[in-house]
Amino acid sequence: MGDKGDFSVKVSKREVVAAVLPTQEHWLPLSNLDLLLPPLDVGVFFFYKKQTLGHKSFTFESMASILKKSMAETLVSYYAFAGEVLQNTMGEPELLCNNRGVDFIEAIADVELRDLNLSNPDACVEGKLVPKKKSGALSVQVTKLRCGGLVMGCTFDHRVADAYSANMFLVSWAEIAQSKPVTCVPSFRRSLLNPRHPGCFDKSADDFFMPVSALPLPNDESQSSASEDGLISRIYYVEADQLNRLQSLASSGKCRRTTKLEAFTAFLWKVVVPACSTSNKTCRMGIVVDGRARLEDDRNLMASYFGNVLSIPFSEKSFKELKESQLSSIADAVQEVLESAVKKEHFLGLIDWVEAHRPEPAMARIYGSRGQEEGTSLVVSSGQRFPVEKMNFGWGGPAFGSYHFPWGGEAGYIMPMPSPIGNGDWIVYMHMFKGQLELIETRAGHVFKPVTKEYLKL
Known part of the structure; x- marks a missing residue:
């Protein structure tokens, strides 16, 4: 195309x-x-x-x-x-x-x-x-x-x-x-x-979220480098066979069987690290967690709740560690990230944490700008509920669909969604630095393939 x-x-x-x-x-x-x-x-x-x-x-x-x-x-x-x-x-x-x-x-x-x-x-x-x-x-x-x-x-x-x-x-x-x-x-x-009275939250809330006033001041040098290697958006597809292969490779670690999303996230975390790097720079990997299932009760009220019920826990590893680690080891780290936010208490504590800081605005810490000289940050959000197959208004379903989120910060954003082909493939929206995407296409072009008219049968 x-x-x-x-x-x-x-x-x-x-x-x-x-x-x-x-x-x-x-x-x-x-x-x-x-x-x-x-x-x-x-x-x-x-x-x-x-x-x-x-x-x-x-x-x-x-x-x-x-x-x-x-x-x-x-x-x-x-x-x-x-x-x-x-x-x-x-x-x-x-x-x-x-x-x-x-x-x-x-x-x-x-x-x-x-x-x-x-x-x-x-x-x-x-x-x-x-x-x-x-x-x-x-x-x-x-x-x-x-x-x-x-x-x-x-x-x-x-x-x-x-x-x-x-x-x-x-x-x-x-x-x-x-x-x-x-x-x-x-x-x-x-x-x-609603927050609890009295409120109660774990210190991990301070690790994952921060008041806006705690944002670091912009660095002229990092802004200059960011303008040269700005964030851009691309859309790829990943074949079902590749997802199964990644899941198999990532499931040989110490934790339980790895899900496709965990394996995908681990692979992405590893592949964005420059092959020749021995740097002590770090890469943060955050994962968007929906709290509805965690806050559910016998009345099933959260299933229809309209609003935001999200947390973004993350982990941070050096480029050197990511380069030298096996995919299964990185998948273990991804599971540990998710385990920090799978409990009901995590979300109840987050609600109380926000209440303790109001009215000062707060935000996810991973979105806080650090500048590329310190490392990079990525956020993966599962779009597996993306209802592409249900978007029929009477004239047939769509040939293609995707979220589009060029949000403007310095953290990359990745959302995998089901392919409209309906064969188990994923459509993956990526908003990342140009250099990172070039690295992905060079090192993992067999996994991340640009969406084409031939693939979509247009």
Whole structure:
């Protein structure tokens, strides 16, 4: 696929889609776990081929109409996405549920789906097919392609929802579009994440999270080097056979059988280390952990909870140690990272830790800038619940879909998701330094393969 990023996108219509039923305006506090998120926006996109189902042909206008009508119905339950985040009297963000609505953009792109370089979202997606959110909690853009295909891009405020919550919304939206029963009604019961009185937290909370005031001051030299080797986004696929092979290699350590995600994370941790390095620089590896299952009780209330329920524990190893270690040994370290956050007490303690520091903003320590001269940081977030196979609004499922999160910090971000091919392969979104991605393509090109039109059968 050529580096097709030189196409134009023309906006044809802008409107605001509000919930079809009015709601009583009210303030919804962000939970303590929401407050750990800075004002970041997360994108997601889906590409659809031109579809004709039976005798029914879908035009761009009819598809856009279906999306708007079904979203207006979905927002009745998911009213948080129709609101906006404002600052309260304490100086903290709070969600005003006022049915402001969702900015909905219709656009036309002068390019065919098969000509897009989907492995390079910086060229074909960023600023073109996924909207820049200007206000509100959610923005949507649908774009007509020259071939008759359609792209749906969404951008949501991470302080309002994590990927689990966004996936709930997307699936409900698709179900309503097809007049199917909604499988999950969201819960906004913030009391599920109330701090304890008196609060209690382990000192490990200070290891993984920090007040924003503790951020190191920017270093001119590190900023200069970062600008020369900036973070970029790429999308690869990893074949199921390679995942099985990595899992087998990583499972010979002292711990229990390694999962595919643990093996993948261990391999990535090892492969980003320069082959010739004997440096004492370090690489931090963080893993996003969803706390819903850890906080679950007999009433099963957390399964439908809408908001952020995340922790990012991490471990730090020197380049030299990573270079000399076997994959199984690194996989053991990955399991130890996860074990630090699998217990209910970890999340209850994190909620109490945030309460003890309010109203000062706090954040995950791994996102704190250190500068490349000290080492590097990577965060892996499992996207295995990414509902690509369920994103059928009536005209067939998408040919391709991915999250898009060029968040702007100095920590790399990696999210593996199921492939739309449905054969056990993974689609892997990576936002990392250019040099790291070049290293991955050189040392592990047999594992990380750029997404192509041939792979997606476009």
